[in-house]
Amino acid sequence: MNDVVIYAVVSLSVIGVASAVILYFVAQKFKVFEDPAIDVVEKALPGANCGGCGYAGCRAFAEALVRSGKEKQTLEGLNCPVGGNPVMAEIARILGLEAEEKEPQIAVVRCNGTPANAPHKVAFEGATTCYFAHSLFAGESGCPYGCLGLGDCVAACIFDAIHMDPETGLPVVNDKCVACGACVDACPRNIIELRNKGKKDRRIYVCCVNQEKGGPARKNCSVACIGCGKCVKVCPFDAITMENNLAYIDFEKCKLCRKCVEECPTGAILEINFPPRKAAAQPGEGKPEKVPSEGVEKNENSNA
Amino acid sequence: MLKTFKTGGVHPEEYKLSGSSPISVLPLPEKVFIPVSQHLGAPAKVLVKKGDPVKAGQMIARGEAFISAHIHSSVSGKVSRIDEVTDPSGYRRMAVIIDVEGDEWEEHIDRSQEIVREITLDQKGIIQKINEMGIVGMGGATFPSHVKLMVPEGKKAEILIINGVECEPYLTSDHRLMLERGEEIMVGIRILMKGLGVTRAIIGIENNKPDAVNYMKSLAAGEDGIDVVPLKVKYPQGAEKQLIKALINREVPSGRLPIEVGAIVHNVGTAFAVYEAVQKNKPLFERVVTVTGKTVKNPSNFMVRIGTPVSHLISSAGGVLEETGKIIAGGPMMGKALTSLDVPVIKGTSGILLIRSDESRRVEQNTCIRCGRCISACPMGLEPWLLGKLISHQEYERAEKERIMDCMECGSCHFICPAGIPLLDWIRVGKSRVGQIIRSRGK
Amino acid sequence: MDALVVSGSPHVHADQSVKKVMYGVVYAMIPAMLVSIYFFGLGAVRVLLVSVIACMAVEYIIQKYLIRSEVTIFDGSAIITGVLLAFNVPGNLPTLILVIGAIVAIGVGKMSFGGLGKNVFNPALVGRVFLLISFPVQMTTWPVPKPLFAAAITDAITGPTPLGILKEGLAAGKTVQELMPQLPDYVGNLMTGYQGGCIGEVSALALIIGAAYMLIRRIITWHVPVSYLLSVVIFSGILWLSDPTMYVDPLFHLVTGGMMLGIFYMATDMVSSPMSPKGQIIFGAGCGIITILIRVFGAYPEGVSFAILIMNAFVPLIDRAFKPVRFGETVKR
Incomplete structure (x- = not known):
């Protein structure tokens, strides 16, 4: 009986020691040289592996940073949207370089097709993915550009930063957003855009991506951009451009003067996080109000 | 022993309600909406402009690409405008809208009923x-x-x-x-x-x-x-x-x-x-369309001019819209659900099917119980349950290896599934995604 | 008019649902239930009721309080597990043991994998095998079958199963021919049910009637049962022909023990069997061979449960290896 125990202990120990010796030599022989800076840089990164930087993960990004730092002496074009400026500054310090400041950004949903603004005309049924619904029809409201509300963006987000609002049926972005861009890629209709966060989180943007002419656009949604061009004229900074019946505000040029918001006849331009105005103190800031009809009618006539 | 194909297949209820009603000519509508993209391939280029008088059979749009087809006017009248209208695809697309006046055909069309048997062309x-x-x-x-x-x-x-x-x-x-x-x-x-x-x-x-x-x-x-x-x-x-x-x-x-x-x-x-x-010498500007369904009083077969709005067909057949929950262009297995009654009949519209409200909704979705019926139903010998699962997990490469592109979207898998899983919906997503991957590879 | 519904094709569906499929299996088991009640009296009623109620209760508790999902105890799957578990135990099994079996069957065999459709093993068999290993005495003490409502089962008059008699006899060095007189006349009695054993195993005939119902309703396909049956017949037939004194004939194997129950109700469980017809045939054949291996060469007299569980574990592999024949794959002109 005792013999068995001894044999077992001895033989297992011998196998263990032998394996350890073999492994040691193999590890020595096949050692791969890796820049120790990569490990340090990787530690400095957030470790979310979100892919927002355009690389397969934080490790791959760290490798790219170190390579770029070594070979080109610059970190230009490389940015971790999750960590933002502090992390990039830290990495630059590790690699002994200058970091370029970048405006923090946030995902912005450019559709306001709530059931009140864009009443549903048909009911969709099927696999709950926007991608499929997009291939099937224009959407429950009939707007071929508007949000389908099935949450491909929500499924794509790994930061818990975008959720469907059950009342409006539209996705809402919260503070957790790091502007990784996953939702932008996921949306089959390119409704989500990364825009600068802006001073005090204040933003002005055209909350519509409809490129139809005014008439058909308004038929489906009361807060659609009808391409009237009033905002373009009123903007003192040339920040607004008009293309395919759709206004676009360049966030680099916009000085947040809010003139366009007042001018927009359909309320398609939204202002976010501004204090309420004195004259038209409406509750629910940023929400579009009743639509003055003058500009719309003119536009429809010009199309007919 | 009658012939049939071997792999898969299902037996939906036939409901050939209109089988005994002869083809009748539908009266002309007031307006027709003729989309310039009624075929597979590139849209045709519009040849007419607003205000132009047209005759039935006159070419109003030319298909210029190799895979394309010409479009002819189906009525005589005046071009009211050229604008986007919602077509069976569910999207608004370019169409020629014509106000109908009389019924004058191009002279070269032989309108007699006589059957010409001799084939003179090579x-x-x-x-x-x-x-x-x-x-x-x-x-x-x-x-x-x-x-x-x-x-x-x-x-x-x-x-x-x-x-x-x-x-x-x-x-x-x-x-x-x-x-x-x-x-x-x-x-x-x-x-x-x-x-x-x-x-x-x-x-x-x-x-x-x-x-x-x-x-x-x-x-x-x-x-x-x-x-x-x-x-x-x-x-x-x-x-x-x-x-x-x-x-x-x-x-x-x-x-x-x-x-x-x-x-x-x-x-x-x-x-x-x-x-x-x-x-x-008659261009394709009319076709036989079955208007049928359980909420249609007189299921009929109409000879219809291309571009006639669906609402015109439904009212002529006595469709009860109050009890209808879904309108389909084509058959119930592969047809497209329409988003509006103004959608025009196009060259590929073989039927208009009205589905009762209580039947228009799908059954409640359940979990897959691995019964394997989708496999025995698939005429292409695929595994729809696996494809559906792979696609909902974004495994496009594996789906391609499982031959997702062989699927012809017949719908047998979703038809038979006791758990009501929208298998074909997912497979369509997958086909489109995998198609993108294959195309990007070719570049 | 309400808003039109828009969805992808197909727009019509076969009139089927998970519930209909599951209750179809339950209906198919009614003949066997009636026969078991006839032979084992109130004991069978008690076992069936306790098992079904316990299975549904365990599923309810887990869904309601542990994983907080939708409660789906009435979809029929828990009832099937309950009935199958009851079919697989002796009619005099203590209630507490039966409840433990239900907890293991539903809790470990089904819900721990994620519930209906995701379990790798047949839940009822998981419960049964757990009980067999944990409570071998109680699980192999069979009441002698008695006509309806005769005496209470607690009389503890026990009779061994035909398979048990055979196994012990052969182990003691006797030949099949010597043992035959001790065995019931299997062509008559075994088919109709006058044999000792678990309550659902007793009547092959009742089980076959239910199986025919399932085949006609297309709840199960022929692939698994036929390949299982054939492999049992062929494998045991080879053994029998090689030495009729040591091995019994194939018919005996078919009608005794849990063979019919296993072939038609447990191996065909759609969740834990392969999806493609080819895979199902492989699965059935594997079950048959392992069953006979255990019955003839193993320590247990009965091997159906183990065979099916072992093959269940191979299902993911079978699913990967045996794909249906793709259309247009074999190019012939």
């Missing part, structure tokens, strides 16, 4: 004529017919297969066409055979239409090289590859066209349209 002339007259596949896929007649180099067409299967439930337009225009169809088949340069043709008809089988048989008796074969009822027998398998027991290889096995498939509706185009 092979090249036939193909050119079919192209000129804007003929597309009438079964629903709307592939330009003249392209199908041009056999690619190195391939040889041996046999023409005429699809009179009409395996979709409810639809009866091909059935009625065979009964009432059988002689014309026979001439059309002769023309197609000449155009292809083949000496044999087989007409496949499911045996739930014994009157059509017998009538076509009696007509084919006098024709050389044309046979009529009755087939056992099974969906999707009308699919090209399945029909070829059932009739001549040849299997079209995965990802290839029927010409690979020497066969070309045309629909009976196409044969009729070809007859009218070649023998009567």
